[in-house]
Amino acid sequence: MGQLSDAVRAVEQVISRRGLDDFKTKGLISMQAGFFLSIVSPDTTDDPERLASLRRAAEDVLGEKMSF
Amino acid sequence: MSIKAKVIVAAVILMLLAGVGVWWELTRLGEAALDVVASDAVTDAKLTFDNLEKQDVQKLSGILDVLMSRDDLRALYLTGDRDALYAAASPLAAELADKYGVTHVYFERPEPESTIFLRLHGKDRFDDRIERKTYKLAVESKSYGAGKELGKTAFALRVVHPYYGPTGDLVGYMEVGEEIDHFFDILKEQTGDEFAMVLLKDKLSAEDWATMRESAGQPNNWDDNESVVVANATSDEIGLGDLETGVEALDDRGSVFQSKSAGGVTTARGAFPVYDVAGVRVGAVIVAHDISSLTDELVATRANALLLLAAVGVVLVVALVLALNVLVFKRLSAMMDKIQDASLRLAGGDFSEVEFKASGNDEIGEFERFFGEFLKLLRSAFQQLSGK
Numbered sequence: 001m002g003q004l005s006d007a008v009r010a011v012e013q014v015i016s017r018r019g020l021d022d023f024k025t026k027g028l029i030s031m032q033a034g035f036f037l038s039i040v041s042p043d044t045t046d047d048p049e050r051l052a053s054l055r056r057a058a059e060d061v062l063g064e065k066m067s068f
Numbered sequence: 069m070s071i072k073a074k075v076i077v078a079a080v081i082l083m084l085l086a087g088v089g090v091w092w093e094l095t096r097l098g099e100a101a102l103d104v105v106a107s108d109a110v111t112d113a114k115l116t117f118d119n120l121e122k123q124d125v126q127k128l129s130g131i132l133d134v135l136m137s138r139d140d141l142r143a144l145y146l147t148g149d150r151d152a153l154y155a156a157a158s159p160l161a162a163e164l165a166d167k168y169g170v171t172h173v174y175f176e177r178p179e180p181e182s183t184i185f186l187r188l189h190g191k192d193r194f195d196d197r198i199e200r201k202t203y204k205l206a207v208e209s210k211s212y213g214a215g216k217e218l219g220k221t222a223f224a225l226r227v228v229h230p231y232y233g234p235t236g237d238l239v240g241y242m243e244v245g246e247e248i249d250h251f252f253d254i255l256k257e258q259t260g261d262e263f264a265m266v267l268l269k270d271k272l273s274a275e276d277w278a279t280m281r282e283s284a285g286q287p288n289n290w291d292d293n294e295s296v297v298v299a300n301a302t303s304d305e306i307g308l309g310d311l312e313t314g315v316e317a318l319d320d321r322g323s324v325f326q327s328k329s330a331g332g333v334t335t336a337r338g339a340f341p342v343y344d345v346a347g348v349r350v351g352a353v354i355v356a357h358d359i360s361s362l363t364d365e366l367v368a369t370r371a372n373a374l375l376l377l378a379a380v381g382v383v384l385v386v387a388l389v390l391a392l393n394v395l396v397f398k399r400l401s402a403m404m405d406k407i408q409d410a411s412l413r414l415a416g417g418d419f420s421e422v423e424f425k426a427s428g429n430d431e432i433g434e435f436e437r438f439f440g441e442f443l444k445l446l447r448s449a450f451q452q453l454s455g456k
Contacts, residue, residue, distance in 0.1 A: 022416065023412070023413040023416035023417060023418035024409070024412045024413060024416055025416065026415070026416035026417060027411070027412030027413055027414065027415035027416030027417075027418075028412055028415075028416070029416075030415040030416060031411075031412070031415055036415060036417070036450065036453070036454070037416070037417065038416065038417030038450070038454045039450070039453045039454045
């Protein structure tokens, strides 16, 4: 548990570091990943498939390699 | 392809279809106009031909009246002295031929004998029996018998009238006639058209035809066509056209053939049938009417109409696209931006209230209002899910 939440935090850090529009960027990644990043909490059950789709979406939208 | 591009393609296709339609309709109207012109040319020629015949019948009747009023000629006829009658009348016949184109003058014996007493145009032939319809008409009616009669090689317009003695008793008939070749020169002069008269071969003798052509210094054209032979033509170029299918197929008022183009000249052609005095169809007169200027004008009008249509079409397409742009596409684009932005923000966790104003009181405005309400619902649901 917490792996997906950590990944979302990592994505938020990149967005913040790069000064991107927080909601719009997260919205784009959510649309591509197929689930809402905003409803992921540390209690959210880990799901390798959702994690993989989050990585793909984040890398595609942000244009950089994600380490989670 | 965007909706805008699709609308432009559809408008262009519609304009092209309209252009093809206009082209087709103008061509159809042009052909109909040419048919009317050709039909009028044939009708006018037929009327003129018939009027010429009537006028010449009147002219020949007048000449006949003058000849019959000559007591000296009557007296010589009654003596039966053919040579004396010829000597007295032949100078007059020569004058009539020269001034009025009278080619035949006859003194004829009455029925039941019905033979030629004297031909002023052929003194050495006489006593042959008269079988001509005009003679029979005069015998039956005891008045004028007049009309066209087809001889062995040509048409002659003949007028016959009973010839009465000093006491009013019938002593014979007198006849005058002319060939009708000059009709075509007059027709050409009056209408500017070209004409040709063809005769049915089965009404003529091939041998006599060959002899006549040879004596006239003309090549024998008997075998040029299957069923008809060209008797007169104001132009060598006229051709038989659709008449090759048969004189019998012609309408009584005249028929119009396919127009013909050669050497930059387009002619509308047609023909009307020619009947002899017995009402037998013996040939036809072909009419060729120059329609080059008309066809040129039609082509120019068609091109101008298409140019105008193209110009109007371009203006209409541009106006349509501009209007659609303002009324639909710009608003659609703004609506899409608004929806995408609000959706992305909501998906990204922005639950702040976004005002979704309708941009108009139409389908687009209605959808914007509907989507605004739907977004509110989603926002509320996501807020509950995310616990914020």
